[in-house]
Amino acid sequence: MSLAGKVAFVTGAAQGLGKAFSEALLKKGAKVEAFETVISCFGGLDIMVNNAGIANEHNYALMVNINLTGVITGTNMAIDLMNREKGGRGGVIVNIASTAGITPEAYFAPIYTGTKHGVVGFTRCWSMNPYIAKMGLRFACLCPAFTDTQILCSTITDYPEDAQKIIQQVGINKVETVTEGFMQLVEDNQCNGAVMVITAQNGIQYHRKPHGISRM
Ligand SMILES: NC(=O)C1=CN([C@@H]2O[C@H](COP(=O)(O)OP(=O)(O)OC[C@H]3O[C@@H](n4cnc5c(N)ncnc54)[C@H](O)[C@@H]3O)[C@@H](O)[C@H]2O)C=CC1
Numbered sequence: 128m129s130l131a132g133k134v135a136f137v138t139g140a141a142q143g144l145g146k147a148f149s150e151a152l153l154k155k156g157a158k159v160e161a162f163e164t165v166i167s168c169f170g171g172l173d174i175m176v177n178n179a180g181i182a183n184e185h186n187y188a189l190m191v192n193i194n195l196t197g198v199i200t201g202t203n204m205a206i207d208l209m210n211r212e213k214g215g216r217g218g219v220i221v222n223i224a225s226t227a228g229i230t231p232e233a234y235f236a237p238i239y240t241g242t243k244h245g246v247v248g249f250t251r252c253w254s255m256n257p258y259i260a261k262m263g264l265r266f267a268c269l270c271p272a273f274t275d276t277q278i279l280c281s282t283i284t285d286y287p288e289d290a291q292k293i294i295q296q297v298g299i300n301k302v303e304t305v306t307e308g309f310m311q312l313v314e315d316n317q318c319n320g321a322v323m324v325i326t327a328q329n330g331i332q333y334h335r336k337p338h339g340i341s342r343m
């Protein structure tokens with residue numbers, strides 16, 4: 128996908144990964160906008176990034192609301208705006224999960240892990256829907272491991288021994304590497320259903336789809 132003139136919306140873009148994703152999209156000529164203005168100012172939406180997330184095992188209702196319900200709500204709103212059959216222009220929806228959405232290594236954070244598994248399953252399920260081709264939509268999921276942003280600092284503060292033990296084994300991603308992977312998902316029109324895993328040890332990789340009936 129050429130990004131020149133495309134309209135993007137990134138949730139949680141004030142800092143961290145969301146900010147880096149927005150800057151990378153802007154650099155390639157996309158317009159990154161607030162939801163209220165995407166239709167009135169730009170006539171539509173091409174790229175939706177459900178990025179906002181928190182790590183707070185103590186307030187699990189809030190975390191489920193932001194990490195999972197927020198992604199579902201953002202996806203539903205984006206589908207309505209982007210659906211070609213309803214006057215939209217089609218496009219891509221990228222949901223930000225985590226390696227915690229694939230494997231349960233962050234054992235001290237079962238609820239966070241549950242929300243991110245939900246994001247991976249939700250995104251994969253949409254990507255398997257045979258009707259999305261007519262809607263002009265594709266779906267992808269980004270699963271970084273520990274990355275150098277505020278959410279990681281607060282995790283280390285909350286779980287100093289447990290988090291440090293795992294981080295010492297697996298390392299910390301750079302925001303730039305995660306942004307590079309994110310841009311691949313946005314720009315590669317062939318990658319519907321991609322679940323990209325990014326780790327400090329192995330860099331950018333794709334997670335295989337679990338076995339099932341193959342439709343796509
Ligand atoms: N940094 C890391 O180690 C990893 C982060 N992630 C995920 O990446 C996403 C971005 O996180 P980071 O940039 O790393 O952390 P961050 O803490 O720097 O940024 C989180 C962003 O989400 C926003 N946010 C939180 N609650 C919100 C709400 N109710 N409404 C709107 N925005 C809200 C914050 O304002 C902030 O801009 C999250 O979904 C996180 O779970 C995934 C894997 C690794």
Ligand SMILES: CC/C=C\C[C@H](O)[C@H](O)/C=C/C=C/C=C\C=C\C(=O)C/C=C\CCC(=O)O
Pocket residue numbers: 182224225226227232233236239271272273274278279282293297298326327328329
């Ligand atoms: C944990 C909850 C709090 C905050 C957010 C986190 O920073 C982030 O979302 C959580 C990431 C959790 C990562 C857990 C494990 C990471 C594992 C690896 O990086 C493993 C890398 C390579 C494995 C080598 C191999 O077996 O092939």
